[in-house]
Amino acid sequence: MIIVTGATGNVGRTLVRTLTEQGREVTAVSRRITASDVPHSVRPVPADLAQPAAGLPSADAVFLLVGGDLMMAGDPAQVVAQFADAGKIVLLSSQGVATRPNSVSHGVAFAAFEQAVMESGIGWTILRPGGFASNSYAWAPSIKATRTAAAPFGEVGLPVIDPDDIAAVAVAALTQPGHTNAIYELTGPELTTPRQRAAAIADAIGEPVTFIDQTRQVARAQLLTFMPALVADTTLDILGAPTVHEQTVRPDVERILGRSPGTFADWAKRNAEIFR
Ligand SMILES: NC(=O)c1ccc[n+]([C@@H]2O[C@H](COP(=O)([O-])OP(=O)(O)OC[C@H]3O[C@@H](n4cnc5c(N)ncnc54)[C@H](OP(=O)(O)O)[C@@H]3O)[C@@H](O)[C@H]2O)c1
Structure with missing residues (x-):
């Protein structure tokens, strides 16, 4: 059982579905999960x-995601100890462990979970993704309402990754x-800028979308409505x-x-309905 x-x-939604399609027995965990959140054969455990x-x-085997409050305030050894009987743990960490080691949110907190997994005595694989394509869901309300997408640093490119590819690597x-005792850095195939991502969503929905350049200050105020200042600043x-x-585009996804x-354009096409 996984x-x-x-x-x-x-990541988890696709991971559960893919494992189930492969005929694996799956137990799905989140705080508020119910039977309607998962395929019929999956056992939901809130x-x-x-x-x-x-x-x-x-x-x-266990896929371990340490989101939100848990990542910042949880005791990593205690969290991992809940899976002491497992044959293997695959931890969803962050590229920030390598690139922002001094950032409390992106480096230090994830490094502590990585260390707890490595010291658990259980076989482990660590996944360190960069930014997710799905962060663009934040544009859904404004694209739906006014066909606009606002972001800072419109011309700065990053190789954002499709969460479905993270799920595929996790499978x-x-x-x-x-894959035991391996660390993988996961990125998309190319750099895209926020302006290009807005254009890709426009193509996907078949409607123009106006990109609005935000200052860092305005973007920060918006981020603070749903994330702590430490996370927003990094x-x-x-x-x-x-x-x-x-x-830098990393080779691990393609190798595995x-x-x-x-591409981001593929992700946008698959998720077009959310922006219509
Ligand atoms: N977005 C990025 O660009 C990025 C980049 C690198 C790394 N990451 C990392 O990737 C992870 C996010 O992955 P995602 O986007 O797939 O997740 P997500 O869509 O944010 O969903 C979080 C999941 O975790 C569950 N959860 C949260 N706190 C929990 C707790 N205390 N106990 C049990 N379940 C809990 C949530 O369900 P309930 O609310 O029902 O509990 C939900 O199923 C985070 O650790 C993030 O730091 C993200």
Whole structure:
């Protein structure tokens, strides 16, 4: 049996569906998960990973996602100890461990979870993605309402990754040999700028979308409505002044999947309905 945490999220949803389509037995975990969130054959287990009393079943392999409050305030060793019986843990971490080691949110917090997984005595694989294509869901309300997309640093490119490709790599790491004690850095196939991403969504919905340049200050105020200041500031640093490392397309997705990662335009086409 495979446990997928973060099962209702961008990566977890696809991961649960793909594993189920392969005929695997899956237990899907999130705090508010219900049967209607998962395919029929999947067992939904509502549990808060921050509460060690969660009582999760033993599993052959675990996909561990440490989002939000858990990432910043959880005790990594305690969170990982909930899966002490597992044969393998695949941790969704962040590229920030390598590129922003001094950032509390993007580096230090994830490094602590990586360390806990590495010291657990369980076989591990660590996935370090860069920015997700799905961060562009934040544009859905304004594109729907006024056909506008606002962002800072409109001309700065990053190789954003399709969460479905992260899920595909996770499937390989959870179910195939050869990925134990490996760290993979996951990016998309090319740099795209926010302006180009807005144009790709416009193509996908078949309607013009006006790109609006935001100042860092305005963007920060918006980010603070749904993320802590520490997270917002490092996020803006990456978006506005990425390191060479953060702007480099990495080979790991192609090497593991035997195909190129999906483009942002592909992601936009698949998700066009959300922006119409
Ligand atoms: N977005 C990016 O650009 C980016 C880049 C690098 C790394 N990451 C990392 O990737 C992860 C986000 O992945 P995602 O986009 O697939 O997730 P997501 O869409 O944000 O969903 C988060 C999932 O985790 C569950 N969850 C949150 N807190 C929980 C807790 N305490 N106990 C149990 N379940 C909990 C949520 O469900 P409930 O609310 O029902 O609990 C949901 O299923 C984060 O760790 C983020 O830091 C993101």
